[in-house]
Amino acid sequence: MDSSVVSIIITLFLGFILVRWFLQSDQHPSSVRATQQNSMRNSRRPRNANNNNRNTANRATVSPQMIQAVQNIAPNLHVEQIRYALQQPNASVEIVIERYLRDETFDFPPNYTPIQTQNFTTGSTNDPRKVNMIRSDNLLTKFNVHDNDDFTNVEFTDLDMNERKKYLIWKARREMKERLQNDNELSSLLN
Known part of the structure; x- marks a missing residue:
């Protein structure tokens, strides 16, 4: 073999490796594999099941950060009231905060009974942020x-x-x- 043929083959091989390196994604291979498996699972699911689970998918999108963002503005609302308000169709953190600022009422989820958070006779509470720290101690x-x-x-x-x-x-x-x-x-x- 001629030396020029060898140099062309080496150049093509290095070019192939460089192109592949530039085109590869920044994700870890295991995460790429996981997203491919999820997409395959979703493609196997019948269309009716996808429509029936829309409400549960919306409920799964409420994150603790969203609840905390609302609770920063509305500290007197119960966490379940905030979660239920965020689970409503077309709800967002901004919409729930606007509702709170308009003095709208927030319902608890169906079949949920809130635990009484504060006993007004003794001042005891389950929430450490709402403990009455102004009391006289001898x-x-x-x-x-x-x-x-x-x-x-x-x-x-x-x-x-x-x-x-x-x-x-x-x-x-x-x-x-x-x-x-x-x-x-x-x-x-x-x-």
């Missing part, structure tokens, strides 16, 4: 601080965490007592 009893405790000669850095809490409560209480003795206007508010 820190003296909570951290076992007594009026006769004396932390005057104690170094703060030598104390452990619980003792530091006691110290800070004792110090704040002592400073408030001194302030009440010196400030008549403040002491009149407490009487």
Whole structure:
């Protein structure tokens, strides 16, 4: 064989490899295989089954991000109310938010009974974002601080965490007592 024939064959082989490399997709081969299998499954499905499952396909498109986007604007709506509103035909996050801003009512899904989220007598709730954090705690009893405790000669850095809490409560209480003795206007508010 002539050297020019060998160089032509090598050039054609390298050209073929380069063209194939440029035309290949950026997807991993396993993902390409999975999409081909899904398309084959969908092509085997009868057309009537495709039409009957339209509602379930629409319900499957509601993602947690969509629910979170609506909940950012409407935090008082239950997650199931938002999901049911997004599952309606032609619904989107924008449409549900517009409905909320127009003060429309949102129904729960059929056969769904909402769990009571807040007990108004005790203030307890299942949702940690809706816990009433403004409540009075008696820190003296909570951290076992007594009026006769004396932390005057104690170094703060030598104390452990619980003792530091006691110290800070004792110090704040002592400073408030001194302030009440010196400030008549403040002491009149407490009487």
